[in-house]
Amino acid sequence: MKKGKAAFLLQKKKFVIDEIGTPDCRDDEVLVRIKAVGICGSDAHYFLEGKIGDQIVPEKFIIGHEAAGEVIETGSNVKSVKAGDRVFIEPGISCGNCEFCITGRPNLCPYVKFLGTPPVLGAFRQYIVMPEKNLIKLPDELSFAEGTLAEPLAIAIYGVRLSNFQAGDSVAILGTGPIGLSVLFCCRVGGAGKIFATEIIKQRAEMAEKLGADYVYLADRQDVNSEIFEITNGRGVDIAYECAGKQETINQMISISSIGGKSVIFGIPEEGLIFFDPHTVRRKQLPIITVRRSAFTTSVALEQMCKSPIKFSSIITHRFPLEKIQEALEIVSTRSNGVIKAIIEP
Ligand SMILES: [Zn+2]
Ligand SMILES: [Zn+2]
Numbered sequence: 287m288k289k290g291k292a293a294f295l296l297q298k299k300k301f302v303i304d305e306i307g308t309p310d311c312r313d314d315e316v317l318v319r320i321k322a323v324g325i326c327g328s329d330a331h332y333f334l335e336g337k338i339g340d341q342i343v344p345e346k347f348i349i350g351h352e353a354a355g356e357v358i359e360t361g362s363n364v365k366s367v368k369a370g371d372r373v374f375i376e377p378g379i380s381c382g383n384c385e386f387c388i389t390g391r392p393n394l395c396p397y398v399k400f401l402g403t404p405p406v407l408g409a410f411r412q413y414i415v416m417p418e419k420n421l422i423k424l425p426d427e428l429s430f431a432e433g434t435l436a437e438p439l440a441i442a443i444y445g446v447r448l449s450n451f452q453a454g455d456s457v458a459i460l461g462t463g464p465i466g467l468s469v470l471f472c473c474r475v476g477g478a479g480k481i482f483a484t485e486i487i488k489q490r491a492e493m494a495e496k497l498g499a500d501y502v503y504l505a506d507r508q509d510v511n512s513e514i515f516e517i518t519n520g521r522g523v524d525i526a527y528e529c530a531g532k533q534e535t536i537n538q539m540i541s542i543s544s545i546g547g548k549s550v551i552f553g554i555p556e557e558g559l560i561f562f563d564p565h566t567v568r569r570k571q572l573p574i575i576t577v578r579r580s581a582f583t584t585s586v587a588l589e590q591m592c593k594s595p596i597k598f599s600s601i602i603t604h605r606f607p608l609e610k611i612q613e614a615l616e617i618v619s620t621r622s623n624g625v626i627k628a629i630i631e632p
Contacts, residue, residue, distance in 0.1 A: 288317065288358075290412030291632065293611040294346045298336040301612045306348075308413040310359075315415050316367060317359040318375060322430035323409045324352030324437060325628045327463060327531075328554060329402065330619040338554065341404050350410035350630070351377035351401040354424060354433035364418045374433045375409065376420040376584060377401040393444070393579040400579075410611060412632045422584055427592045431629045432599040435468075437580075439587035439598065441552070442468035445577035446476065449525050449550045453477035456523045458514060458542050460484050460505075461530025462494040464601060464627045465552050469527045471598045474498035475590055482523065484510050484538070489603075489624040497596055514542050522547060531555040536562055543572050550575045604628035 292306040311317045329349045331338045343349070353375040357367050367373060379399040380392035387395050402408025424433040446469060451457070457473050459466045462485040473481055474497060483499040485491040486506050495502045501517065503510045515522060522544035528535050531553025539549045540562055549572050567574065591598050603626045606614040617625050 288413050291608055292348050292411030293608055293630075293632075295333065295343055295349055297343060297345055299333060301615070303609055303611075306411060308415055311361045311415045313361040313363040314418050315361045316357055316364055316418055316421055317413060317415050318355040318373060318421070319358050320353050320355040320375075320409055320412055320414055320632050322354050322434050323350045323630045323632065324434035324464075325350070325614060325618045325630060326352055326438065327465065330615065331554060331556070332402075333615040334619045335556065339558065343404055347404060348407040348410055349402040350408040351403070352434040352437040353377070353401070353409035353414070354430040355414075357421070358413070361418070366418060367421050367423065372424040372430065372433070373421040374424055374436050374584065374588065375401070375414070375416055376422060377409070377437065378579060379417055379420060391581055393581040410608065410630055410632065412608070422588065425588055425592050428588065428599075431602055431605065431631070432591065433588070434629060435591065435599060435601070435627070436584050436587040438464050439468045439471065439591065440580040440583040441465065441577060442472045443583040443586055443590075444580035445469065445527070445550055445552055445575070446472045447583070448575055448577060449527075449548050451476060451478075451525060454479045455525055456480040456482075456518060458482040458484070458523045458526045458539075459494070459499070460526065460528050460535040460538055461532075461553060462490045462499075463529065463621075466527070466529030467493060467497055467601050467626070468598075469529060469552065470494055470497050470499055471594070471596060472590075474596060475594050480517065480523075482514050482517075484535075487621055490626055493601060493626055496600065497598070511538060511541050518544070524548070525550060528553050533557070533560055536560055540566055540572065543570060545570045548573055548575060550577065552577050601627045602629055606630055608632040
């Protein structure tokens with residue numbers, strides 16, 4: 287049993303730091319000292335609302351799932367990592383036996399244990415035991431903090447693949463928080479044609495420009511749709527990626543997708559119901575694609591971060607020790623202080 291610190295969310299909006307024991311690792315498991323954990327939009331939902339849909343945070347719960355750390359101890363069967371290795375922690379522990387797991391879609395496993403999703407304790411703590419199969423070695427070029435970005439970036443790559451993105455496609459990214467910026471990076475690296483990005487927060491719009499968007503709009507100040515139609519000769523974009531989880535951006539996604547184009551929803555709405563205009567969707571024959579986490583794209587994400595001349599890790603704007611997690615979540619959930627991606631270093 288290894289004792290370490292953890293940040294417990296006491297239902298809504300209040301953290302307390304306390305000790306937690308981590309059990310010894312079994313034969314196929316690895317004990318990891320967590321060094322960095324990204325704060326995800328979903329963590330901000332749990333912090334603000336105490337739930338996402340019907341997933342409700344129990345009292346005194348650990349959230350967080352974008353983690354990287356150092357291997358401390360390995361079980362007797364573990365071969366791929368050893369003590370001292372720097373690793374990214376894949377947050378979903380899928381069952382390996384169900385229809386979805388055996389058909390290569392572990393992200394859809396109904397029995398998945400996903401870190402920081404009730405009732406599975408998450409990563410805002412110092413020590414964690416994980417199955418060997420959930421660990422991926424970090425390339426030397428990436429710090430622990432940078433390594434955590436593989437989680438949102440893997441989701442972006444997975445979703446962009448689902449949308450059957452092709453080199454040269456024009457795309458719109460509606461909302462350039464960490465997921466929108468991940469999608470942007472992925473499309474840029476993948477050879478997109480024109481990239482349009484809309485955002486309401488200035489720093490995030492600037493970051494979109496820095497990561498290679500061709501046209502960046504401050505959504506509340508410009509008539510974005512008509513500008514996009516003008517630039518695309520009235521056609522709209524091949525793929526619209528909704529990355530804000532708002533009714534307005536869902537409407538916009540459908541409006542600016544071209545006839546025969548595609549609409550992809552990455553955002554997590556606060557509301558239990560969102561709406562769309564079925565007539566436009568039908569006339570354009572738009573598939574509306576949703577994205578559930580990721581599958582088999584984490585290594586690609588790590589590789590792209592190392593190889594690309596675009597420095598994706600510049601989206602990290604804030605770092606906090608575990609003791610400051612309350613402040614960190616307040617900043618992230620209110621999108622204040624120019625925050626884009628914030629990292630906890632436990
Ligand atoms: Zn995440
Ligand atoms: Zn399964």
